[in-house]
Each structure stands twice: as C-alpha cells, then as structure tokens.
Amino acid sequence: MSTLSLAPRRLRWAVSDTLVLTGRSMSHWARQPAELIIGLLFPVLMVLMFGYLFGGAIAVPGGGDYREFLLPGMFAMTMAFGVEASYAAVAADAARGVTDRFRSLPMARSAVVTGRALADLLHSAAGLAVMLACGWLVGWQWRNGLAHALAAVGLLLLLRVALIWVGIHLALVLRRPESVMVLQILVWPVGFTSNAFVAPQTMPGWLAPIAEWNPLSATVAACRELFGNPGWGGDSFAAQHAVALAVAWPVLLVAVFLPLSVRRYRQLSR
Template structure:
C-alpha cells in the first residue's frame, strides 16, 4: 500500500469518528432525502401529468443524485470548520502527504453516503420504485452515483478552504440547494423554454440523473436532448472526470499552502 493510501485511510477513520460525534448533522443529511421523497412524490406527483406511482419511480434517481450533489455543501462546511478551528494548521505540521487530509475527508463522505443510500432505497421501494433493469446495470448506477459524490465533495473541499468563516461556508453551502432545481432531477426538461432547457441539460446533475434512470430501467433517455443527457453514462463520466481533474489539485494545493 502506498504512503498516500495508508495516510488517507488513517484520516478516513478520523473523519468517520468526527461524523459519529456530530449525529445531528448526520441524521439531517440522511433523513432529508427520505422526507423529500415522501413530500415530492405524493404532493408534486398528483400535480404532474404522469401517474403518482410512475412519478415516484422517476423521482427516486433524481433525489439520489441531488443528495450526491450535496457533497459540495458537506465538503465545504467540514473543510471550513477545520480551517477556522485551527485543525488544518495542526495537520500541516505533521509529516504526512498534503493530499492525505482532503482525501480522507472525501472518502469518508462517500462511505457515509453509501450507507445512507440503503434506507433511502428501501423507502423508495416501499412507495413503488423498482429496479427494472439488470443487476449489473444497477450496480453500475450505484457506482456512478458514488463517483459523482466523490467529485462534488472535492468541489466543496476547495470552496471550504477558500471561505473566510464557518458561517460563510454554511450560507454558501445552502445556496447549492438551487442546483437540482435547475436540472431534470425533479421534473422532465422537455417542457422548459429552450434556453432554460439547455441550461438544465448541461447541468451535471441532469446527466447523472438520466444515467441512473436508464441503468435502473426507470425511464428512457429523452430524445432531442443536449449531448450529456442524450449520452448519459458517457456524459456523467466526463463530468465526473472534469470535476475531479479541476478541483482535486486545486483543493490539495490550497490545503498545502494555506491562506494567501
């Protein structure tokens, strides 16, 4: 095992213990998607053209991806918390890789997300959602979801390292709630005005959501969509690669050099 992998695994344990000691945030992040599934599924479902049960099957992948996109918020808040409480400065004095600490945070976030996905899927099953595709496609959908969470967490870590206070990180993180609203996570985009549909379909959340719906067999790929949505698996992988390639080195560099 490489030094970075060993140190990242050790700091993964630190992040998991940290989350365990903050059960309020953990419970909120795990129960919010279930609450939204019940609310959107039974309230909005009755207002849309598709039947309620069909809408809930449409909605489950969207909420999974919206939750994964919240990696921006959690990554930002935890990174900012460490910076402004002096934890980051203490880690910088240790003889460890500068990538180990943010890597441990990103991996811990993925582990917690994976665990929290299980009760959400069980509730989804209870309200009528089903995996209509094959087992391998379903496993691929979950893997793609975790990869997207990993990518968005790096975005959050970088932004958290830039913030001037924990309060600013919390406020900026709350603004990420708008991202799924500008996508196909909750409603189809084919009824949107042309310019707004283009914005929504080039949102990474739309590509990943469409990929999950396709892999789970819940909805076909829409016709006439922008390239990331028309080729959702490839588009999702490209978006994840771009986010990781851009924000991972930026986050590690910012962590290594501190505030300027």
C-alpha cells in the same frame, strides 16, 4: 536512496495517513449520531414531499409512475446536497486551526484532504443505501437487472466524488463555516435547474438546454436509463449520450478540483 525507490514508501505513508484521518472523521459521527441521522433522513423527507404531495400533479413524459421518475433524481440530489457537508467540515477545521496543526505533523500533505474525501464518500454511500431502501418501500424498483443497477449506483457515487472535491476546494479558499450559505445559494439552483423533478421539455425554451446540459441532469438521465425507469427522452446530444456525459462531467470536475484542493492546502500557511 533514489526517488524511484522512495515512491512506494511514500505511497504507503500517504495511504496510512489517509485512513487515519478517515477514521477521525468517522469517530466524530459516532460521537454525534443525531447530526448523522438527520443528514440521512433529510433526503427521505424530500422523497415523501415530492413523491406524495406534488407527485399527483406532475405527469411523466410518455407515461409512467412519477415516483419511479423521481427517485433517480432524488438519488442524484442526495449526492449534490452532500457538498455542503464536505464544505462545512473542512471549513470548520480550517477556521479552528486544526488544519494548520495537521500541517505541522510529519504526515503526507495530501492525507488531510483525501481522508476527508474518503470519509464523505463512505457517508454518502450510507445515505444512498438509505435512499434505495426508501425508494423500494414507496414502490420504486430497478427493471434492467442487477448489473445495470450497480452501474447506476457507481455513477451516483462518481458524481459524489466530484462534488466532494468541489466542496473541499471552496472550503479551503473561503475557510469560513458560516459561508456555507453561499454554497447553498449555488447548490439549490443547480439541483432544481435539472431534470431531477420535471422533464426539460416542460421548461421555458431558454431554460431547457441549460437543464439538459446540467451535470446533475446527465447522472439523473443515465440512472433512469440504467434502472429502467421512466425518462424524459429527447433527441438532443445530451439526451442520447446521458451515460457518457454522466462519466465525463464528474471526471472533468475531479481533474480540475482535486489538484486545486491539494495545491490550496499546501499554500495555506504561505
């Protein structure tokens, strides 16, 4: 049988194995609901803290309600914080030898990492739904119609897809669950050195360009534009092409880290 004729069978095999491993990850959430609930509620606490405790002291460039300015940023931050969960799950499996046992089974090599990625994306979609509901309850709303709102949600999930592969690759490299602290040291500065909470114009001159070109800032600015919420404006290239950059940055990250993750998984036993 030719390699070409085997391709559809291999694809079906890979998809089937991916769905099985996705179900495995979701069954863990069913057995440990407290961990799932805490993960969903943490971003809600962030919204309440920044929106109500600090919101009265922060002015939105050009005017507008700070909570409407804040919520798109919090949606993107929720996607960014999820990279820690991806890392922890993959690193735990690698440290306990689960990944090595998977490698010994007659299954598609890519299914372990793609199954984890799909499970994390479903978890993130649920978290984003909770955040959207929370935003609506505190007075946030989209103002440019449903089509633009769905496009913004798509950009948020695209960002999460990219960060899933970053987390998986780092976990396969380090293979130590306790090293998640290293990832937190990286994620939190990237998140706060963005336009999620304040406009780059309010930052020191040397920091503002870094915030504008932060991949997270591109998604936040694009979502504010699509949702019709107050934005930070500006005449820089990053400000004027936020939607294009919100697509380009995640696509670039996926193009780099997805093949690296699959390659690293295949090399684990060498």
